[in-house]
Amino acid sequence: MAAGADSGSSGRARTSVWLEGRPAPKRRGERPTGLDRLDRDRIVAATVRLLDSEGLARFSMRRLAAELGVTAMSVYWYVDTKDDLLELALDAVTGEVELEEDPGADWRDQLRELAVSYRGLLVVHPWVSPLMGEYLNVGPHALAVTGVAQRVLRRSGLAPEQLPGALALIYQFTYGFATIEGRFARRCADAGISQDDFYRQVIGTIEDRPEFDETRDIRESRTGATVEELRTCDFAFALDCVIAGIESLRAPSRRV
Amino acid sequence: MAAGADSGSSGRARTSVWLEGRPAPKRRGERPTGLDRLDRDRIVAATVRLLDSEGLARFSMRRLAAELGVTAMSVYWYVDTKDDLLELALDAVTGEVELEEDPGADWRDQLRELAVSYRGLLVVHPWVSPLMGEYLNVGPHALAVTGVAQRVLRRSGLAPEQLPGALALIYQFTYGFATIEGRFARRCADAGISQDDFYRQVIGTIEDRPEFDETRDIRESRTGATVEELRTCDFAFALDCVIAGIESLRAPSRRV
DNA sequence: ACCTGAACACCGTTCAAGT
DNA sequence: ACCTGAACACCGTTCAAGT
Numbered sequence: 001m002a003a004g005a006d007s008g009s010s011g012r013a014r015t016s017v018w019l020e021g022r023p024a025p026k027r028r029g030e031r032p033t034g035l036d037r038l039d040r041d042r043i044v045a046a047t048v049r050l051l052d053s054e055g056l057a058r059f060s061m062r063r064l065a066a067e068l069g070v071t072a073m074s075v076y077w078y079v080d081t082k083d084d085l086l087e088l089a090l091d092a093v094t095g096e097v098e099l100e101e102d103p104g105a106d107w108r109d110q111l112r113e114l115a116v117s118y119r120g121l122l123v124v125h126p127w128v129s130p131l132m133g134e135y136l137n138v139g140p141h142a143l144a145v146t147g148v149a150q151r152v153l154r155r156s157g158l159a160p161e162q163l164p165g166a167l168a169l170i171y172q173f174t175y176g177f178a179t180i181e182g183r184f185a186r187r188c189a190d191a192g193i194s195q196d197d198f199y200r201q202v203i204g205t206i207e208d209r210p211e212f213d214e215t216r217d218i219r220e221s222r223t224g225a226t227v228e229e230l231r232t233c234d235f236a237f238a239l240d241c242v243i244a245g246i247e248s249l250r251a252p253s254r255r256v
Numbered sequence: 257m258a259a260g261a262d263s264g265s266s267g268r269a270r271t272s273v274w275l276e277g278r279p280a281p282k283r284r285g286e287r288p289t290g291l292d293r294l295d296r297d298r299i300v301a302a303t304v305r306l307l308d309s310e311g312l313a314r315f316s317m318r319r320l321a322a323e324l325g326v327t328a329m330s331v332y333w334y335v336d337t338k339d340d341l342l343e344l345a346l347d348a349v350t351g352e353v354e355l356e357e358d359p360g361a362d363w364r365d366q367l368r369e370l371a372v373s374y375r376g377l378l379v380v381h382p383w384v385s386p387l388m389g390e391y392l393n394v395g396p397h398a399l400a401v402t403g404v405a406q407r408v409l410r411r412s413g414l415a416p417e418q419l420p421g422a423l424a425l426i427y428q429f430t431y432g433f434a435t436i437e438g439r440f441a442r443r444c445a446d447a448g449i450s451q452d453d454f455y456r457q458v459i460g461t462i463e464d465r466p467e468f469d470e471t472r473d474i475r476e477s478r479t480g481a482t483v484e485e486l487r488t489c490d491f492a493f494a495l496d497c498v499i500a501g502i503e504s505l506r507a508p509s510r511r512v
Numbered sequence: 513a514c515c516t517g518a519a520c521a522c523c524g525t526t527c528a529a530g531t
Numbered sequence: 532a533c534c535t536g537a538a539c540a541c542c543g544t545t546c547a548a549g550t
């Protein structure tokens with residue numbers, strides 16, 4: 001199976017569930033015999049649960065149906081394709097990002113909090129990251145996140161035409177950073193070793209080789225910390241860089 | 257098929273071709289009857305060609321074998337799994353990143369050039385991005401790229417313990433940015449519309465909705481440019497932010 | 513040493529049929 | 532309206548067999 005991606009495996013070239021006709025559940029209203037009935041929400045919830053526990057590669061429509069105690073094809077009554085279902089699951093967990101807006105707070109703190117929360121999402125659900133790259137990511141929750149980020153960033157004093165670039169910087173950096181982080185974690189889990197052990201192992205095979213001499217001072221400046229701690233440090237420093245950069249490039253007239 | 261990812265589809269939990277025993281081709285030396293023979297390099301080259309032309313989702317071992325005029329299973333003589341093959345293809349194209357090092361040049365220019373070249377790789381080969389997230393990316397060419405980036409960054413005057421965070425910032429931002437870019441391009445190509453048409457279409461469905469009022473000034477500041485131009489602008493501004501941030505956070509003693 | 517064929521255990525999805 | 536069964540056209544990979 002490996003790293004399949006791309007869309008259009010089934011021939012049709014849809015762009016997004018959210019941009020097509022039917023973002024709402026098919027029929028609702030009278031269903032007195034509910035309870036054990038299928039349901040779009042139940043399907044999406046089960047999808048998220050399966051993706052969390054077994055990963056994207058092991059997820060299949062048949063596996064999902066089994067989990068729901070139903071035949072493989074029943075799911076297709078509620079969802080057009082596997083892609084659409086994954087897109088729904090993606091937006092569902094995107095709702096987990098914390099979005100309390102406090103217009104009185106420092107925009108730097110707010111931006112940091114947002115980035116940290118977003119990173120958390122990608123690390124807790126490692127399957128989110130490949131799907132974000134795969135789909136357009138224009139579901140309601142995704143739009144809410146970018147909306148908040150945009151408003152926070154605006155308070156920094158950047159000019160309107162500077163905002164998209166700055167937003168992309170913070171957003172894509174966090175995405176890329178947490179992607180690697182989540183993948184690495186899952187790799188280690190699959191291989192049955194701790195992240196720290198694996199890190200030490202890699203360092204071990206590298207230390208001898210002369211081409212890595214020039215980075216010895218970096219490695220030595222980081223001994224004694226766990227991989228987790230190191231990453232949190234790196235992430236924080238990168239955010240500091242971004243914020244410092246924004247502060248030095250924003251329109252001088254609006255300097256606070 | 258959709259967005260498969262994750263490793264270990266076949267059960268074994270390998271971490272990387274490069275970290276296992278056999279990075280070099282199996283046997284070489286006497287092969288007088290070559291020419292139409294299979295060969296690891298030929299296999300990887302054909303893989304890259306197929307991935308470029310048809311995308312990751314449509315790539316399969318059987319499809320590859322057909323392309324090579326050979327039976328499906330012949331490939332397995334040279335390569336252990338599909339994952340390994342994809343990892344080899346990934347590192348092969350990573351070699352396309354331009355890496356002329358000029359210790360005399362301004363580190364800012366060098367960093368920009370490196371990021372632009374790296375972005376180019378991801379946009380030209382949209383299948384690279386999901387694979388980078390998927391694998392550990394520790395092939396020789398990948399290591400060469402990070403090596404150069406690290407040396408350039410070092411000339412900025414950052415302290416050793418600041419380097420990993422700064423490297424992650426530039427690297428992951430570029431990765432994330434180009435990932436979205438490449439995906440969007442391929443989506444449009446698959447749907448048979450130009451990126452500009454699709455952009456206009458999205459804007460069209462958004463303009464009316466009141467929740468997008470607050471970003472109207474941003475959209476108005478960007479009319480008349482192509483999607484391509486806008487993205488190049490955003491990318492450049494983000495890089496400026498990063499560089500400005502590094503300059504303001506580097507150890508004062510080494511200020512140039 | 514290198515390549516093939518048949519087979520296994522999977523996929524996503526269609527379609528006609530059941531209730 | 533909702534669910535099922537059988538079927539189609541695929542997968543990656545194993546394994547015994549050919550040359």
